[in-house]
Amino acid sequence: NAGVTQTPKFRILKIGQSMTLQCTQDMNHNYMYWYRQDPGMGLKLIYYSVGAGITDKGEVPNGYNVSRSTTEDFPLRLELAAPSQTSVYFCASTSGTRSYEQYFGPGTRLTVT
Amino acid sequence: RKEVEQDPGPFNVPEGATVAFNCTYSNSASQSFFWYRQDCRKEPKLLMSVYSSGNEDGRFTAQLNRASQYISLLIRDSKLSDSATYLCVVNGAGGYQKVTFGIGTKLQVIP
Numbered sequence: 001n002a003g004v005t006q007t008p009k010f011r012i013l014k015i016g017q018s019m020t021l022q023c024t025q026d027m028n029h030n031y032m033y034w035y036r037q038d039p040g041m042g043l044k045l046i047y048y049s050v051g052a053g054i055t056d057k058g059e060v061p062n063g064y065n066v067s068r069s070t071t072e073d074f075p076l077r078l079e080l081a082a083p084s085q086t087s088v089y090f091c092a093s094t095s096g097t098r099s100y101e102q103y104f105g106p107g108t109r110l111t112v113t
Numbered sequence: 114r115k116e117v118e119q120d121p122g123p124f125n126v127p128e129g130a131t132v133a134f135n136c137t138y139s140n141s142a143s144q145s146f147f148w149y150r151q152d153c154r155k156e157p158k159l160l161m162s163v164y165s166s167g168n169e170d171g172r173f174t175a176q177l178n179r180a181s182q183y184i185s186l187l188i189r190d191s192k193l194s195d196s197a198t199y200l201c202v203v204n205g206a207g208g209y210q211k212v213t214f215g216i217g218t219k220l221q222v223i224p
Binding site (some may be wrong): 021033040041042043045081089100101102104106107 | 114116121147157158159200202204209214216217
């Protein structure tokens with residue numbers, strides 16, 4: 001199993017540009033999450049999904065959108081990028097059944113200038 | 114009060130030392146507790162779950178005190194490879210959708 005994969009690993013955006021961060025898991029997990037991590041700060045939940053077709057906002061959803069058309073994929077869309085969105089973005093998943101353990105992808109480092 | 118609070122450190126300890134971290138949480142209805150480890154510029158990975166009865170995994174011991182609403186992590190005989198940031202994670206009463214991470218405690222083990 002590859003686990004949770006994220007692309008791209010790094011990206012530089014100009015203010016106002018848009019992009020999609022990709023996240024895929026091959027563990028057949030129902031629950032998927034997007035977090036952002038800023039220096040000296042804890043992980044903040046942006047959006048989460050409890051299954052295909054079901055998504056909900058987390059703590060910091062403004063400026064982002066998500067979709068979950070399949071169990072495996074949970075892309076995060078940034079519209080009109082702003083410098084405040086410069087961060088490291090982690091995607092995670094968990095089975096939601098026997099284990100609460102969250103499996104994280106390697107992260108995407110995004111800089112908006 | 115923050116939902117999950119940790120001392121960010123850094124904790125600088127010599128090899129072989131014993132070091133303990135605490136984490137407090139504010140929601141008394143929180144159900145599940147974990148310690149994650151995060152290496153520099155890497156993703157967090159589960160270190161251990163924290164059970165009401167406490168649990169031990171080799172040199173690592175985790176304990177939960179529900180009355181005082183804190184969890185602890187004890188590392189004995191510290192190794193250089195233990196240098197990392199340790200994140201306290203709490204699942205609240207809302208289930209999976211309420212996952213809160215502490216800011217992490219940085220540990221640096223010195224030769």
